[in-house]
Amino acid sequence: MKLEIRGLTKRFGTFTANDRIDLTVEPGQIHCLLGENGAGKSTLMNMLYGLLDPTEGEILVDGEPVTFASPSGAIDAGIGMVHQHFMLVPVFTVAENVMLGREHTRGAGVLNRREAARVVRELSERYGLAVDPNSLVGELPVGVQQRVEIIKALSHDAKVLILDEPTAVLTPQEIDELMDIMRSLKEQGTSIIFITHKLREVKAVGDVITVIRRGRVVGSAPPSTPETELAEMMVGREVNLVVDKAPAKTGETVLEVSGVTVVDPRGHQVVKDVSFVAKAGEVLGIAGVQGNGQTELIKSLLGLVRPETGKILLDGEDISRYSPRDSLDAGIGYVPEDRSHDGYVASFSVRENLVLDLYRSDAFANGPALKLDAIRENAESRIKEFDIRTESAESPVSSLSGGNQQKVVVAREFSRSLKALIASQPTRGVDVGSIEFIHKRIISERDNGTAVIIVSTELDEIYALSDRIAVMYDGRIVGTVSPDIKREDIGLMMAGAREVPADQEATA
Known part of the structure; x- marks a missing residue:
């Protein structure tokens, strides 16, 4: 199926979100839509999926103009969409979620769960999606929930699949798996519109890259285009993709964590006897696959959860029983991993x-x-x-x-005097221009003598910022290494498959 967008424009009052966008997606093509956050990518896709009405312009399917009054119209035309925030019912099974709204029934309106499971199993096997149709969605990892969304779209016989920022909440391993799925879909004739701001990803899977800046298409490029050129197209200026930093001038220990264990509400130990120090004037990176205790560890440093055992010392003072307000007042800055839950109040003004x-x-x-x-x-x-x-x-x-x-x-956390800065996934869902800016501010905070702790599932970010790297696996720090460690070695440590390499033992 060939999909064309001609002169598509969307205005909200005096604000123009999309300005005369032209785009063509050929059959069996991975077409990457690259742009900063706020560039208008999602607005464009929402028009294509029938969630918004265009102000001007037209959409053509196989050369014929179409109009979508709702997503059902787009689905009927062969367009599917996987949203950044999944549209799944956690207490339903995979099969129930996939067939929701068009359930197979037998006899007196009884749901035919066997038929629903068969459809899911067939699609799962055909596209290599590996999903159990009888699993409860709420118990699945985020990466597997995303597969459910893809199966749901494919069950409607989607010929064009829109993936809106699909890697924003995935671990590096899950991202690799998604890339394989995208290649498999392409081989079987499905076209994909891949919306992202991550340069490495578009170069890995894209056939064509279209760049949008401030609501307008500024150009298209092949995946062989250097990252620096793509970044410049995105933000309209030269972008330094390498963090420029001098060697750290470390001072005294600011934060000392000793034997901290955290137990979750189910009674499971999620942080297990963790100890480390963070010194003034250094960045300590904490690397690991999501779900290995990093979230609970960071929350314990802020007083959001109470450690079962152990001590947390800030400049020698025990803060392990402090409230979050006490911790902030004591000089800790906090950038949470989930900004929408812990970082701001959505209804409040900027x-x-x-x-x-x-x-x-x-x-x-x-x-x-x-x-x-x-x-x-x-x-x-x-x-x-x-x-x-x-x-x-x-x-x-x-x-x-x-x-x-x-x-x-x-901006809020970096605008006050800090002893320690704790930043968890500081650039998650952030475009390349903003990443450059945030990284510079983190290094500036380090150079001002603050002890900085960075938690990130992005290995590139860990390598770029860290002066030392602590690797977490299964609730424990399995080793502390220098940022010159090989990627394969740190990857094995993150998977719990090896100890600290011999050439790193002095750092540990």
């Missing part, structure tokens, strides 16, 4: 979110009364300094793109 943990300070309050002028001036300054793309400081954070929401969190 202005308000920029002082969420600062509003009680003398700079922004006089007793119980807020200094509204100071809060407004702070917002204007941070929006400019951190290039937060928003119509106004009064706009709700929920109206911003994911990358700009992350900038709000980063």
Whole structure:
């Protein structure tokens, strides 16, 4: 099926999200749509999928103009979409989710679960998706839930599959598996529109790369195009993809974690006797596959969960029983891995979110009364300094793109005096231009003498920022190594398949 977009435009009042977009997707092609967060990629796909009505322009399927009043119209035309935030019912099985809304029944309206399972099993085997139709979706890893979404689209006989930022929540291993699935779909004739801002991914699987910047197509390129050129097309300026940093000048120990064990609500040990130190003027990277205790460890450092055993010392003071407010007041900055749950209040304005943990300070309050002028001036300054793309400081954070929401969190935490900065997945869902900016700020914080702890499932990020790397597996730190360790060695450590390599033992 050939899909064409001609002059597609979408305006929201005076704001133009998409400006006369032209795009052609050939049968059996992986067409990558590359652009910064807020560039208009998702808006364009929402029009293509019938979620938004175009202001101008047309969509053609096999040369014939089509109009979609709803997603059902797009589905009937052979277009499927896997959204960044999955549209699944956690308490339903895989088969029930796939057949939801068009259930097979037998006799007196009884659901034919056997037939539903057969459809899922057949699609799973045909495309190498490896999903058990009888598993509860809520108990599946994120990568497998994404496979369920793909099966759901394919069950509608989708000829064109839209994948909207599909790797944003996946581990490196799950990303590799998704790439294999995409290649398999392509070989069997399915076209894919792959929306992303990650250069390595488009070069790995793309046939054609179309770059969108601020709502307009700025050009197309083959996957052989150097990453630096693609990055420049995305942001409109030269981008340094290598973190420029001098050797660390480490000082005294700022944060000391000793024998910390964390137990989850089910009674399982998720952090097991973890010990490490973070020194002033260094970046300690914590590497590992998602789900090996990093989240719970970081939350224990902030007081979001209480350790079962062990001590956490900040400048020699035991903070292991501190509340989150006490920890922040003591000088810890926190960039959470899930910004939407822990980083901001969606209904609050950008202005308000920029002082969420600062509003009680003398700079922004006089007793119980807020200094509204100071809060407004702070917002204007941070929006400019951190290039937060928003119509106004009064706009709700929920109206911003994911990358700009992350900038709000980063701007708030980096704008106060810190002893230790803890950043978990600091650039998750952030475009290449913003990644460059955030990385520079992290290194600047290090060079100011702050102890920085970075948790990331992106190995490139760990290598780029870290002065030392602690590797976590199954709730334990299995070794601390230098950033010159080979990728295959750290990969084996992350999988629990080997100890610290001999040439790294001095670092550990």
